[in-house]
Amino acid sequence: MCGIVGIVANSSVNQAIYDALTVLQHRGQDAAGMMTCQDGRFFLRKSNGLVRDVFRTRHMQRLHGNIGIGHVRYPTAGSSSEAESQPFYVNSPYGIALAHNGNLTNSKDLAEELFNTDLRHINTTSDSEVLLNVFAHELGKQGLQLTPEDIFDAVRRVHRRCNGGYAAIAMISGLGLVAFRDPMGIRPAVFGKRETDQGTEYMVASESVALDVLGFELVRDIAPGEAVYISKQGEIFTQQCADKPSPRPCIFEHVYLARPDSIMDGIHIHKSRMRMGQKLAEKIQRDRPDHGIDVVIPIPDTSRTSALELAHHLGVTFREGFIKNRYIGRTFIMPGQTERKKSVRQKLNAIDLEFEGRNVLLVDDSIVRGTTCKQIIQMARDAGAKNVYFASAAPAVRFPNVYGIDMPSAEELIAHGRTDDEVGQKIGADWLIYQDLDDLIECGKEGNPEIEGFDCSVFNGEYVTGDIDQAYLDRIDAERNDDAKQDSNPKVDVVIDMHNDSTDD
Numbered sequence: 001m002c003g004i005v006g007i008v009a010n011s012s013v014n015q016a017i018y019d020a021l022t023v024l025q026h027r028g029q030d031a032a033g034m035m036t037c038q039d040g041r042f043f044l045r046k047s048n049g050l051v052r053d054v055f056r057t058r059h060m061q062r063l064h065g066n067i068g069i070g071h072v073r074y075p076t077a078g079s080s081s082e083a084e085s086q087p088f089y090v091n092s093p094y095g096i097a098l099a100h101n102g103n104l105t106n107s108k109d110l111a112e113e114l115f116n117t118d119l120r121h122i123n124t125t126s127d128s129e130v131l132l133n134v135f136a137h138e139l140g141k142q143g144l145q146l147t148p149e150d151i152f153d154a155v156r157r158v159h160r161r162c163n164g165g166y167a168a169i170a171m172i173s174g175l176g177l178v179a180f181r182d183p184m185g186i187r188p189a190v191f192g193k194r195e196t197d198q199g200t201e202y203m204v205a206s207e208s209v210a211l212d213v214l215g216f217e218l219v220r221d222i223a224p225g226e227a228v229y230i231s232k233q234g235e236i237f238t239q240q241c242a243d244k245p246s247p248r249p250c251i252f253e254h255v256y257l258a259r260p261d262s263i264m265d266g267i268h269i270h271k272s273r274m275r276m277g278q279k280l281a282e283k284i285q286r287d288r289p290d291h292g293i294d295v296v297i298p299i300p301d302t303s304r305t306s307a308l309e310l311a312h313h314l315g316v317t318f319r320e321g322f323i324k325n326r327y328i329g330r331t332f333i334m335p336g337q338t339e340r341k342k343s344v345r346q347k348l349n350a351i352d353l354e355f356e357g358r359n360v361l362l363v364d365d366s367i368v369r370g371t372t373c374k375q376i377i378q379m380a381r382d383a384g385a386k387n388v389y390f391a392s393a394a395p396a397v398r399f400p401n402v403y404g405i406d407m408p409s410a411e412e413l414i415a416h417g418r419t420d421d422e423v424g425q426k427i428g429a430d431w432l433i434y435q436d437l438d439d440l441i442e443c444g445k446e447g448n449p450e451i452e453g454f455d456c457s458v459f460n461g462e463y464v465t466g467d468i469d470q471a472y473l474d475r476i477d478a479e480r481n482d483d484a485k486q487d488s489n490p491k492v493d494v495v496i497d498m499h500n501d502s503t504d505d
């Protein structure tokens with residue numbers, strides 16, 4: 001779940017892209033990058049780190065042009081080397097750069113095909129470099145003067161060749177931006193516009209919150225399978241490019257990934273999380289009518305919205321009992337378990353007063369590896385709680401994710417192969433309650449009844465693209481579990497810059 005942005009403006013875009021990336025920072029904290037285009041030349045800055053650390057004034061001054069794309073990375077394939085930060089670039093045809101959110105499930109086969117049949121060189125282990133090369137190869141077949149129809153034909157063939165989840169924005173030198181979303185719309189993307197004295201400007205982004213903050217008006221989501229082409233002159237063209245679009249957006253976006261102030265596929269994330277709180281309260285009332293809860297306490301940040309609503313519907317006091325260090329980022333998307341564990345304690349501290357002698361219900365949006373809840377429950381006990389109950393606004397996460405969330409290993413998921421009660425014991429709760437999957441789906445559908453279904457694979461093990469078997473899951477487990485990543489992380493990093501740019505930091 002990286003964050004992507006692209007802007008076609010009437011003046012320099014570097015600051016606007018920087019600002020958008022800071023708004024999308026919650027989607028990726030490992031690396032950031034931006035590529036702009038002026039007079040057919042590309043300018044690039046990308047590196048590991050947070051947006052504020054990657055872009056210094058000297059980099060911003062070199063990012064010329066009125067068109068650009070940006071990326072914040074949370075790796076789900078390949079390595080965490082700077083060389084795999086994004087945007088990626090290929091020089092043929094035309095010069096194309098690409099920023100990708102998601103994960104291709106057939107990237108290994110595609111990489112071989114690209115090399116053996118399409119005669120294209122892939123220089124990293126990133127699936128995003130593969131996606132860019134497939135797009136470039138298909139665009140190269142269209143001949144010289146590209147029309148919008150030619151671009152859409154190329155995207156149509158990208159959909160036929162690529163499997164998995166992908167929302168991508170490509171910048172084509174001399175032409176403009178092309179954004180597209182996989183035929184199931186697993187990963188999100190929206191576009192919007194802003195009127196200026198010089199004409200209309202367009203922006204594509206992973207989440208609508210980036211449009212809001214930059215003063216763009218949300219036009220709509222890019223539909224699953226659809227492509228949007230914005231020419232450098234500011235004309236916009238859209239077309240459905242999937243043979244059989246079948247919307248199945250990722251429901252984990254609603255649970256955790258997205259910001260609550262975003263609207264995704266017509267669903268207000270804030271309201272969906274409120275419904276999660278309400279439905280969970282109803283389940284507690286059904287299953288534990290004599291719960292005896294004195295206070296409901298959220299685990300900041302993401303669970304706040306659902307916890308408040310849960311307390312309201314349960315008729316129990318809601319209190320903030322953990323204070324979050326605002327300078328520590330999200331722990332779940334950190335790369336290693338040691339770092340994640342340490343960060344939970346650095347990030348959250350208990351206010352003892354709210355726990356002493358009370359029956360406390362702690363609420364989190366989800367339990368994945370169990371890193372957060374185990375420590376938090378112990379902190380609640382140390383702060384003097386009488387009983388510590390735990391509620392998860394999402395169902396138990398029991399299966400790996402293959403579409404752009406880095407949960408590659410079933411063994412690392414605390415609920416894998418365990419009953420709810422066993423998880424409760426393992427995390428040290430007096431009891432544990434999970435949201436039912438049907439209720440979670442209902443929370444999304446109430447926001448947009450037209451959506452037929454969601455990708456719920458982390459909860460039910462049903463992989464909507466239909467191409468995932470046990471052999472594939474075994475392979476990504478072996479390649480990407482925490483131990484494997486530890487071994488494969490590059491000791492010496494490589495910085496790849498554009499040939500037209502200075503290579504110093």
Ligand SMILES: O=P(O)(O)OC[C@H]1O[C@H](OP(=O)(O)OP(=O)(O)O)[C@H](O)[C@@H]1O
Binds near residue numbers: 303364365371
């Ligand atoms: O069971 P785990 O493996 O610990 O994963 C789940 C936890 O991780 C996330 O929090 P995170 O700190 O990433 O971000 P937040 O501040 O947005 O809640 C999520 O909100 C849960 O609290």
Ligand SMILES: NC(=O)CC[C@H](N)C(=O)O
Binds near residue numbers: 074076
């Ligand atoms: N989280 C993502 O969307 C990751 C994009 C891409 N698979 C990468 O690893 O860079």
Ligand SMILES: [Mg+2]
Binds near residue numbers: 299301302365372
């Ligand atoms: Mg959290």
